[in-house]
Amino acid sequence: MTAKGGTHAVEIAITCPKCQGEGSFKTWDCIDTDKNPELRERLLHDPMLFFYFCPKCFSRIRIDAPCLYIDRGREFMVWLVPDTNMEMNLGELRDFFGAGDYENYCCRMVRSWGEWREKIIELESSYDDRLYEFIKYGAFHLLKEEEKKQFYLPAYHVEYAEDNEKNDELALIFMKNDEDKSTYSYPISKNMLEISNDIFQPLMERIPELSGKGAFQRYDYDWAQMVIDHLLSAAMGASGNDKDSLKKIIVLWFQGLGKEIFGADIEPHKD
Numbered sequence: 001m002t003a004k005g006g007t008h009a010v011e012i013a014i015t016c017p018k019c020q021g022e023g024s025f026k027t028w029d030c031i032d033t034d035k036n037p038e039l040r041e042r043l044l045h046d047p048m049l050f051f052y053f054c055p056k057c058f059s060r061i062r063i064d065a066p067c068l069y070i071d072r073g074r075e076f077m078v079w080l081v082p083d084t085n086m087e088m089n090l091g092e093l094r095d096f097f098g099a100g101d102y103e104n105y106c107c108r109m110v111r112s113w114g115e116w117r118e119k120i121i122e123l124e125s126s127y128d129d130r131l132y133e134f135i136k137y138g139a140f141h142l143l144k145e146e147e148k149k150q151f152y153l154p155a156y157h158v159e160y161a162e163d164n165e166k167n168d169e170l171a172l173i174f175m176k177n178d179e180d181k182s183t184y185s186y187p188i189s190k191n192m193l194e195i196s197n198d199i200f201q202p203l204m205e206r207i208p209e210l211s212g213k214g215a216f217q218r219y220d221y222d223w224a225q226m227v228i229d230h231l232l233s234a235a236m237g238a239s240g241n242d243k244d245s246l247k248k249i250i251v252l253w254f255q256g257l258g259k260e261i262f263g264a265d266i267e268p269h270k271d
């Protein structure tokens with residue numbers, strides 16, 4: 001394999017699953033946004049970008065192919081790897097992309113297009129992307145059970161709050177299960193980011209595996225849930241009074257989240 005070193009187009013042979021007709025799909029296996037900012041625009045705003053239209057039966061087929069997205073200016077990479085059996089590391093990055101010093105890059109791995117664009121938006125912010133995952137999990141967790149059922153969890157995501165895409169001004173987007181697919185947008189305030197940073201950053205710093213650099217990690221909703229559950233059950237090595245204070249801090253964080261996101265006093269509840 002020759003190292004790509006930048007944006008790289010590929011053509012994939014496609015056999016239509018509906019009519020068995022042959023065709024090909026032009027896409028990319030690497031997008032370098034500094035060189036091709038127009039591809040960032042398309043990736044973020046064109047949901048049809050990864051659909052193949054069969055020229056014979058006109059079926060629309062989603063193409064799930066791996067693609068590495070790199071933002072050199074902000075020093076991050078997000079590798080879309082749809083195959084759930086595949087993991088990526090720096091060695092594979094060097095083989096694929098070329099030799100270089102990537103130690104300072106935030107490297108993330110995602111499994112779907114939706115997750116990909118969400119992660120890019122989070123990483124364009126000046127805050128740690130994982131704080132958004134905590135806030136995302138925390139806000140959904142605050143909903144009552146009957147409210148949770150009204151929303152479609154896979155469509156729940158972090159997005160730019162406004163069309164002008166100001167960094168650090170992101171929002172939580174909820175989509176209802178109703179016919180209209182009504183969406184609700186709740187801005188994530190700077191205050192909430194600062195509070196979350198103060199609470200979670202020191203906890204993450206204690207765990208070397210969470211340095212967030214140099215390895216392609218997957219930090220998503222499920223990950224945030226796992227960490228918060230661990231913190232609540234104080235399984236992070238704390239003892240005695242430390243346990244109680246850690247729990248108190250997390251409970252206070254949930255309460256702050258309810259106020260900041262929903263503008264309401266919502267008590268965290270047990271599932």
Ligand SMILES: [Zn+2]
Pocket residue numbers: 016017018019020021054055056057058059
């Ligand atoms: Zn077809």
